[in-house]
Amino acid sequence: MSQLIESFLRNNGFNKKDEQIYLDIFQHGQSFASSVALRTGIDRTTVYSSLKRLLKKGVIAQTQMNEVKAYMAVSPEIFMDSLERKISDLEAEKKMAGLFVKEMTNMKKSSYVEPKIKIFEGDDAIINLYSQTLEKGGVQKSFLTLDSFPVGLKDFLTKQFIELKKRRKVFSRVIVADGKRSERYKSLDSVSNRETKIVKGHPFQLHAEIILFGGNQVAIIDFHQQIYGMVINSETFYKTVETLFDFVWGS
Numbered sequence: 001m002s003q004l005i006e007s008f009l010r011n012n013g014f015n016k017k018d019e020q021i022y023l024d025i026f027q028h029g030q031s032f033a034s035s036v037a038l039r040t041g042i043d044r045t046t047v048y049s050s051l052k053r054l055l056k057k058g059v060i061a062q063t064q065m066n067e068v069k070a071y072m073a074v075s076p077e078i079f080m081d082s083l084e085r086k087i088s089d090l091e092a093e094k095k096m097a098g099l100f101v102k103e104m105t106n107m108k109k110s111s112y113v114e115p116k117i118k119i120f121e122g123d124d125a126i127i128n129l130y131s132q133t134l135e136k137g138g139v140q141k142s143f144l145t146l147d148s149f150p151v152g153l154k155d156f157l158t159k160q161f162i163e164l165k166k167r168r169k170v171f172s173r174v175i176v177a178d179g180k181r182s183e184r185y186k187s188l189d190s191v192s193n194r195e196t197k198i199v200k201g202h203p204f205q206l207h208a209e210i211i212l213f214g215g216n217q218v219a220i221i222d223f224h225q226q227i228y229g230m231v232i233n234s235e236t237f238y239k240t241v242e243t244l245f246d247f248v249w250g251s
Contacts, residue, residue: 021040059078131161138170142172172194
């Protein structure tokens with residue numbers, strides 16, 4: 001089995017036994033459970049359990065030969081069809097979300113004033129914070145800590161956040177302290193829409209993350225103990241922190 005096939009099936013919820021049984025039926029055509037068990041070396045009870053899962057997924061179909069149940073693989077095009085349906089559903093959901101945002105915005109009273117400081121607590125809230133930093137596009141400037149990287153956010157920050165940055169054409173300049181992860185982080189700049197500066201030498205150290213974005217907003221994120229963050233909407237505070245960033249960047 002090629003690595004591509006294995007990876008694709010695994011990403012679609014197949015376990016190792018499901019993969020073996022599905023591919024066996026696909027290669028040999030219409031098959032009895034006993035034949036599948038014999039060819040794969042998987043015990044018949046496990047084969048039957050797997051067949052139930054594969055039938056539920058819709059990737060195999062049940063037929064009958066001589067009054068005995070047999071199984072055959074559905075065209076692999078079904079995976080593409082399924083993906084097309086998901087994309088269509090997501091597009092409809094995105095459109096609905098856009099209308100929702102528009103109507104919610106119209107509901108605001110004219111006297112409503114956005115708070116200058118917003119607090120975010122927990123993984124989901126921090127993901128929301130990171131997403132907000134990309135809304136206005138442009139260039140970000142960040143002080144980044146790599147030593148206390150939160151496990152719960154790793155997948156979002158290393159995959160989804162970077163892809164979202166690219167789609168919204170956001171470029172970031174990042175300052176990190178020298179450490180065991182800094183060179184590895186810098187090596188990924190070209191695929192992450194960023195430029196990284198590593199500051200070497202004690203006592204320079206970063207204990208929280210600071211992101212400058214939107215021309216007047218500063219996000220501060222603390223990953224130690226209970227994760228939380230805040231966004232401060234202040235042009236003067238933004239310029240103050242930006243001055244410090246530019247000084248370190250240029251030194």
